[in-house]
Amino acid sequence: MILHLNPFSGLAGDMLLGALLDAGASLDAVRRAVALTGLTGWTVDAEEVRTGPLIAVRVRVEVEDDATERSASELQMMAARTGLPIAEAALTAIAEAEGALHGVPAADVHLHELGGHDTLIDIVGCAAALLDLGVTRVHCAPLPLGRGTVRTRHGVLPVPAPATLALLGGAIVRDGGEGEAVTPTGAALLRAAGTVYGAVPEMTLRATGYGAGTREIPDRPNVVVAMLGEPTAETVRQVVLSTNLDDVTGEVLGYVIERVLAAGAADAWVTPAVMKKGRPAHVLNVLTSLELAGRLQKLILAETGSLGLRRGMVEKVALPRRFETVRLYGQEVRMKHGPGGVKPEHDDLVRLAAVTGRPLRELAREALDAL
Template sequence: MTRHAWIDASAGIAGDMLLGALLDAGASLGAVQSAVDAVSGGTVRIRTREVTRGGLRALKAEVEPLADDPPHRTWHDIRGLLKNADKATAVFRRLAEAEGRVHGIEAGDVHFHEVGALDAIADVVGCCAALDDLGVTTVSAGPVALGSGTVRSRHGRLPVPAPAVAELAKGWQVSAGGDGELATPTGLALLRAFARACEPLPSMTLDLVGVGAGARDLAGHANVVRVLVGMAEGGTATEPEKTEQTAVLLETNVDDLDPRLWPGILAGLLHRGASDAWLVPIVMKKGRPAHTLSVLCPPALADTLREQIFRDTSTLGIRHSPYGKVALDRGFADVTVGDTRVVVKVAHRDGVILQVMPEFEDVAALARRQDRPERLVLQDALAAALDAGLVVGAELAVHLRPS
């Protein structure tokens, strides 16, 4: 049996809404405040009050800054504050990477503005501490309402979903769900970092229900996030890496495209959320050399990626087939090579490490900075993983964060 939490974000999600729901479900406010104090240095206080949203009682979590004019921070600044807070680090890494893609800059150079403010740090660290206090070991969530219309930002009016929200939502089931901005970057980053599956309410023995309130009392629906916590049997859909998953394979044959375009096309498909994308050389009618483009993706992304293939290639038709796949459990850990962090992907099953591989983009970036061959930096990263106990065949003894 495992203690499972299911997040109902059908009316949207924000960091303070999820924190309110977890506190309403029974997480200790004292434990949450202590965790936040350890990061913020006692510069914020979390308060709660009961409110009504759409006729429903809900708990509103509010973060009160105790410091004037809190500074904006980069991802590097926040990572230094979080230190060993792996779950919170994973949330902010998702935010940094999404904002970086939106603005075309490196994740480490992202200035978070509202996201980097003390209240957002409190929301993220507080939610992580609340899950730990409730004893939750697995999390899943339903589809997320993102909203519609426009929202005002420091860059002017932006369409809803805002660009960072759209990046964070890739691969997840979403809907408009109503007018205005219903999902914030912080809220969606929390959900994506915690939840291992997008699914209806799974089978479990329900213990706790928490309802967290948004700032506004909207017409037409209750502006709340719900969290349902209970005991679920292991090996259910709440742990998708141990069961067969569904996927869609998109394929097309192309014989009239400049081959120099293929690397960019593959990279673009992977960037948009494809699980994998590859080319196979083939010979078509009249002896023409050609390629078969294959793209494996979650069913929710099939339409989006199909449109991208039509846009970026010269194909006139795309085949699609449903597939089942079984994937190993996997997560990420950080090791240090010299004075630089390198992310290592670790695949495991039943508590035993089966694969260890440094992320090659980190290796290549470090090799460029050090002006050294990539193969030597890769060897150093593998040695650092070995020193950290990440050894194939060994028991998994370190905490891994999700992708």
């Protein structure tokens, strides 16, 4: 599924979560993901509210622990328990941005306003909702930056807040909005999802959701609009990043593939090769959008130690596909439908096999039978 966001009045984590729930994401799936973090003493609810002339969904998060300060590493550890790459990537992005701003390593970052458990719930909840909806691509219209000031632990700061600006590197932005139109949590989620900015992509519209913020804006509804659609058959131009590696272990190669996919790469693979002087090697290939190529290039070079790589433009033909969910042994398994047939998502089967102890091939057959 393709998700396109229209941040009409801005974007925050709770607004995005409300829009995804309004578009059809399961609140139970969100609650299950939050429970995996190990957090206790919380509730997540959604209600319909009127904002201006529109009805939208507002998310209400309550926690017994009302502390707003804690280490970024603690929140990252809790997010890692969920197995949701977008949640982990979003919190990592926040830690890296705050560390760069304050001149400390990301591992030593202590979060103030962003240190509350509601930040963790918003981020994990959005990641779970994206997974539940089968979203594989996120697009977003230009973001209004807001104006004015915001009061923080470090004093009064200009809007957009420095952390927000750091997280929005590469985004398309515009003037507009009063106050803090885009929050660091919203910006981190967009970065973690590998968001592409611009016009609405060609797609068959399937659902629309409206997520409400908590502020009242005099002249407009305070909402973000989520449009969910299936891609049509289309040819898109993408970039292939390739590098030859003769001194990198298989474990590192597997790790790099996980990192680039979590950062938004469309695909990644490794092929064996024989280099000059008969040296055995591997060729790492990463397929990505032009917008993400620069960021992924830096990641590849940093993680592999390679002294260079090749960039090539390719045309990718993408056929339409859609997802539906079946339940097996109390767990959800996504089923991918394409012109050539249907198959269960491998990661969901692996998770189910670990829970049930049943063979993977039998679970795949049972998932097909459950349709």
